Amino acid sequence: MATILITGANRGIGLALVECFAARGDRVIATARDPSTVEGLAAVVSRFPDLVEVHALEVTDPVSIAALAARLDDRPLDxxxxxxxxxxxxxxxxxxMDFAGWLDTFRVNTLAPLAVAQALLPALRRGDHAKILTVSTAMGSMAAKGSDRVAYRSSKAAVNKVMQCLATDLRGEGIAVAVCHPGWVKTEMGGDGAELTPEMSATGITRIVDRMSIGHSPAFHVWDGTTMQW
Incomplete structure (x- = not known):
């Protein structure tokens, strides 16, 4: 039984991940900006009351991140x-380009994952062969040819490089770091015309988490079990 913390767990892929991990018996710490307003997350908690706990987290707010880390007390995080x-x-x-919007996109997609990871490192160091997985996108690969969604693409390309660096710095501690492309998913972001349901993507991501190891850190995984170019 692993302990898994998921940011952005209020809907879409995040919510499906909470349900997927809890259904197989893992402990899940689900975070959302305002958990009291999230009906879907409340429904999952009601199904798995002994396995899922919910905490408020604004990933761009250092005070909120520090408060979450403090609430974990001395518990290990896997x-x-x-x-x-x-x-x-x-x-x-x-x-x-909406430059102010671009900066906000970087705050959420690039800066926040590292800020959260740094704050939770003490808990991860107490975990068993701890792992950090950041949900990225194929659109952030330097091999991708598209030119739309520049703010999104560039923020994800940047977080890929950040996670590469983090993997190097944590290798000696045995903490594996990777990123993944979740596929084109039917979410608020992906739209109704997408190819995958959140449940399909989440199932693939749980398998990625299971396969992650320090020997293959970092890697750019795809939800279907393959890997792709950075």
Missing amino acids: VLINNAGVIGPQRQSSLD
């Missing part, structure tokens, strides 16, 4: 999944 993310502003092409 897995951190940085799932919280945003698509970015309406105007985000290389020819017409």
Whole structure:
């Protein structure tokens, strides 16, 4: 039984991950900006009251991050999944950019995953072969050819590099670090025309977590079990 903390657990892939891990008997710490307003998360908690606990977390707020870390007390944490993310502003092409919105996108998608990971390192160091997985996207791969969603693409490309660096710095401690492409998922971000349900993506991501090891850290995983170019 592992203890897994998931950010952005209020809907979509994050909510499906909470349910997937709890259904197989893992302890889950689910975080959301305002848990009291999230009906879907409350329903999962009611199904798994002994396995799922919910905490408030604003991933761009250092005070909120520190408060979450303090609430963990001296408990070990085996897995951190940085799932919280945003698509970015309406105007985000290389020819017409909302620069303030671009900066906000970086705060959520790039800075926050590292800030959360740093704050939770004491708990991860108490875990058993701890792992940090950040949900990225194929759109952030330097091999991707598209030019739409520049704020989103660039923030994810940047967090990929951040996690590569973190993997190097934590290798000596035996903490594995990776990123993953969750697929094109039917969520608020992915839209109704997407290929995968959140449950399909979450199932694939749980398998990635299970396979992660220090010997293959870092890696850019895909939800279906393959890997891709950075």
